[in-house]
Amino acid sequence: MRRYIHTGILAGAVLLAGCGKEQYLDLTYDANYWGGISTTFDGQEIPDLPKKQTAALLKACQQKPDMMRLPDRYVQHEGFDLYFLPPSVQGREFQHVRFLSDEKKDYLACQPIRHADYAIHQIKRSDYPFVDWSNQPLKAKSTDVRFKPVPKEVMDQQKQENEESKDTKGLGRYLFPSYQLSLPPEGQFVLFMKDKNKDKEQTLFETTESRAGSELNLAFRVIPNSGLQHTSIELMTSGDRIGIPSVIQDHVMGQSYQIKRKQLPTTLSVGQTVPFATVWKKEGGKIVQETSLYMRLNQTYKKPANYKYGFLDASPTTYVGYIHDSPKQLVDNDFKFISAIPDKLAKKMAQELKETDVMEPQGTKLKQKKLTLIRKGKSQTFELFERKRAKKLEIYVVKPGSKKGAKLSGTTSEALSEVLNQ
Structure with a gap:
């Protein structure tokens, strides 16, 4: 008798252990919502990457990396x-993917747009037959920013724009000389400024995309505003990466400016910060504002300080959700067939699905209505089941192909029902 009692207790313990909460939320990169292009295609038109190849690249970029450098x-x-x-949906989301080889191994390097750091995956060439693996000589990795003479074509273009601005009021003109830089393939290059007697840095430009051999030109421009009553001194970045013009100082009538360019070293190394110019605002022969400009190379990504043009700060990072039937409807932005879920409700559902009871869904499966939650380019789609009771509504979300799902709370089910019945 004692033996059966012990067996019953053990079985009950196992049953209770299996009743714990589970993680039902699993956002991934879904190739249905991503496109791709080759950045090394030399034809006149850049063809879209086939879905199968896009899916293979996204799958690799989700794996745990073998290296970070x-x-x-x-x-x-x-x-x-x-x-x-x-x-x-949520603004700009990118993945830069590069195929590399060293003396012995082949790699796939992934770089999300949200930071400048790589995730390096060791791969087999046979898994990527669509890649051109032609033999090429190995090159040592550049680790520094290098300063170079300004190319003639860049200087000629700036001079031409100055000539055109003479006939068009409101256009700015370049102030020579400018700077030409060659950036390393990894790390974060930052331009920032500080006013004298102030410790606060203001970021003017920073790289979030790294490619070997990227060129950058830095040039000062004077911009007339409101006729000739008001002018601005700005720093323009151009080249492989186009930055937004950054205003350094504003001047009104009676004020003048002076720019002193610093002697730059041959290279800028990781962890190094160097000043490259000082701009003075003068009035009545006296300096009323002094602004110093600096450049810095970080080894890894750091959030820029006071960067008003940082698109990532403006891009939402919370959960968003949609009711729709097919990925194409969401990609085409066809609001005749999709309904947006309030952000607070999408966040609430995501929180519930992070820790929930998983069970067999009850009620009726809703046809032509699926739920997709999205965050930072990753998504998860669920089928929906609805069960109406006397004074209670239950909605279950189920992964496609699964026999078990998660039941949303009563208040969340009611709120989602309102969206479903719009």
Whole structure:
């Protein structure tokens, strides 16, 4: 008798252990919502990457990386840019993907747009037959910013724009000389300014995309505003990365400016900060504002200080949700067939699904209505089951192909029902 009692107690303990909460939320990169292009295609039109290849790249970028730094010597083969397709969901989301080789191994390097750090995955060439693996000589990795003479074509273009501005009021003109920089393939290059007697840095420009051999030109411009009563001194960045013009100082009538450019070193190394110019605002022969400009190279990404043009700060990072039937409807932004879920409700559902009871869904499966939750380009789609009782509504969310799902709370079910019945 004692033996059966012990067995019953053990079985009950196992049953209770199996009744714990589970993580039912699992956002991933879904190729249905992503597109891709080759960045090394040399034709006149850049073809879209086939879905199968896009899916293979996204799958690799979700794995745990083998390294976080590029090899010391490598050759870059093909490169691809992957981008989130739904146009009005959460703003800009990218993945830069590069195929590399060193003396012995092949790699896939992933770089999300939200930071400048790489995730390096060791791969087999046979898994990526669509990549051009042509033999090329290995090159040592550049680790410094290098300062170079300004190319003639860049200088000629700036001079031409100055000539055109003479005939068009309101256009600015370049102030020579400008700076030409060659950026390393990894790390974060930052331009910032500080006013004298103030400790606060203001970021003017920072790289979030790194490619070997990227060129950057820095040039001062004077911009007339409101006729000739008001002018601005701005710093323009151009080249492989186009930055937004950054205003350094504003001047009104009776004020003048002076720019002193610093002697730059041959290179800018990781962890190094150097001043490259000082701008003075003068009035009545006296300096009334002094602004110093600096450049810095960080080894890894750091959030820029006071960066008003940082698109990532403006891009929402919370959960968003949609009711729709197919991925195409969401990609096409076809609001005749999709309904947006309030952000607070999407966040509430995500929180519930992070720790929930998983069970067999009850009620009726809703046809042509699925739920998709999205955050930072990752998504998860659920089928919906609805069960109406006397004074209670239950909604279950179920992963496609699964026999078990998660039941939303009563208040969440009621709120989601309002969206479903719009």
